[in-house]
Amino acid sequence: MEWLNAIVQGIMLGGLFALFATGLSLAFGVMRFVNLAHGDLAILGAFVAVSVISATGLNPFVSLVIVVPVMLAAGYALQLGAFNFTISPDPLPSILVTFGLGIVIQNVLLETYSADSRGLDVGSIEIESIRVTDAIAIGWIPLITLVVAVAVLGALQLVLSRTSLGRAFRAVSDDPPTARLMGINDRNLYAVAMGIAFATVAVAGVFLGIRQSFGPLDGPAQLLYAFEAVVIGGLGSVWGTLVGGLLLGVAHTVGGQFEVTYGYGSGPLVGHLVFLVVLATRPSGLLGRRAE
Amino acid sequence: MTGHRVTRSDRQSTAGLAVSAVLLVVLFLLPWWDSDGSLRVPLVAILYYLALAQMWNLLAGFAGLVSIGQQMFVGIGVYTLLSFAEDFGVDPYLSVLLAGLVAAVLSLPVAAFAFRLRGGYFAIGTWVIAEVFRLIALESDFLGGANVRTLTRESLGGYSLDTRNTVTYLMALGLAAGATAIVVLVLRSRLGLALRSIRDNQEGARGLGVSVGRAKLAVWVISAFWTGMTGAVILLHNPSTRAESAFSVLRWTALVVFIAIIGGVGSTTGPIIGVAIYWFVREFLEDAEEWRFIILGLIAAAMAIMAPRGIYGLLQKRWSVQFFPVRRKLVGPGVTGPAPGGPAQPVAGTGHPSA
């Protein structure tokens, strides 16, 4: 029963991982851009929420109304003003710019908010849960996170498959020069994609902050989990990202059941190992269409 | 081709070589006149950072392997030295060599996983694997878990403090000079030609029979070996450590990347310039580590966009200088000397002695 509970909790945690992975997957899908600051941007989003809440007294869920547009605008502007200049067949410039940006964000957060851990308080719902059986209870917050993740990914899938924006994204992903012949401004489209990526990762950051405490240096771990979810699920597959996130979540919670020597959960280690096993055996991911 | 010859050096690079030789001799003799170590001790950190930056440069600048996981090889070096010297009683200086070997051996399974990924995903993949090593160190009873571990006096017992300081300094100097020499030698070798053709055109290189995978793997293992030894020397310099600092991405990769980028990736001189700038920034912002990262990070990110070949690239564009002779040039009647970085690259191929 303990194991079954671990799996159920893992699926809930996986929702959060999928939410983190969404933007990473989108930016890679549309423009083959890998943003190494992705995790730090989530933490930045959570800290923006901290500031918004302390200034306005809003509930963290409601603070998303401010945090998401702010991050969306930041993503749009950053892509137009900086990232677009690094798009080339040589991946080095984009890696360096985003890696540098991540380190800068971490240290600016350290300077601004100190190294203390923070949390986003949503009140009593935090400890309330649905009791399924004696041994299994599903917390409202993890459940809401999972639902939001599925909703965000579903919305993204709809946008990609049904709208003219989604068509343009897919066309640019296939062949930017020919997309330009259709009158598509690819540079602007990249900025829109990065705006969406920032918006979704900000949501992920705020949910992380509601779920657990966080500090300025927690970004890289989130980047790695998001990346693992994307690769496990398969590049270029929206639902694959969800599957990858859920599998990784289960790996974390089941791994956390193992005896640990020094009080550090082995969840992350087991998660990394599951990722490596998938990488070795199914390099194009579980639901992947393209190998990279 | 009569009347033409292929040469790698010209007056500038000969001068550069002479200057570096003099500098190396001065640095080598430093322990004999800097008796209180006031110059040597801060120099050790600069030297091992140069070694790390050259090794990252070799991977990212020449082999297209942008690793964000270099901290794994530093950490492996640190813990190998600790285990051999503390737990098995092996001579600490011999253990430095063993640290490099262990890192090189472990780099093979790492490559088996990471080489399945490309570009940005390779970068994150190496980072994941470095995390795996950090977590293993953290969870391992044998390695000491989350505790601080120290290279004790007993295991260093055979040597006096003065000797230890001198040897550590000389080792750091050897690692820095050796790393630079390795990059020069690799680039001048057959491997270097293979790497250059891969960098210019991966598919074409494959068509010419260059084994892309093998060339990259060779560079990967060399870099791991040298980075592992550097990790061991870092522990000799600063004998207390724990998993968090031995496997720190900030210290052993982020700073190293910034140094290499600012100085200039893809050249041998770039990291030397970068490390000089790092020293300068460190002196000015001694007590503000965060600001150091912010400033270096911003400069590096700006450089990556506006001057991808770093300060050295800017200097080169302006004065066309080359300090280390790694580029083959065709000289002779009717051949105007191609500017470094110019489009006259195919010459390199024609001058290559078929082995």
Add this chain to the structure above:
Amino acid sequence: MTLLEVRGLDAGYGDFQALFGIDVNVAEGETLAMIGANGAGKTTFLRVLAGQVPAWAGSIMFDGTDIAHVKAHRRVGLGIALVPEGRMLFGSLTVRENLIIGAHAGRAGRWNLDTVLDVFPLIRPLLDRPSHVLSGGEQQSVAIGRALMSNPRLILLDEVSLGLAPVVVKSLYEALPALSEGGATVLLVEQDIGQALEVASRLVCLLEGRVSLEGKPDGVARSDITAAYFGLPAGSGSEASS
């Protein structure tokens, strides 16, 4: 009325110059065939007009304004559409989506999904297939249809016949008059001279990046065309300007 007036156009890739001082006029409503050997610069010329390759020097007047420095994605809105060499359909899009995305720039005009399908009725049953499963001729029809969807005033066709069976090429060329009747001016590039001359009202021949011949199909002798095409110093090649 002159729709397109190119003057002194130089262009190329990197260090390589492909076009040298090209002067070409295209009148509204005509069908101009540009012929020339492999590497003569025909495709480069079309790509410069579409904005995929920058002009080094010279002017490109389109409907009275110089568009030499207008970005590629804006030229579609002005009414220039390129059907690129190799069709270049979007592999992740269905046939229908490939056609619809042609209208992305939002120019009004007579062409829409229905009118395009009237010209290429064979595509209709394939609308919901992924584009990569289509035959070469079907792909070429979709590529032309996609360009029409943008309601162009000038449609640039690059090597429509490339790699297609003669019977397929014939049926594609039979659709071209519909383009002109729909109000579009056509500039087509071909290696297949015979095919091009059948539909063209005027022809321009390029040789090594320069205009080597210009005239009406019935006004120039076959031997002059051959001379201009291959760069032979033929005695009869008196109209060749090079």
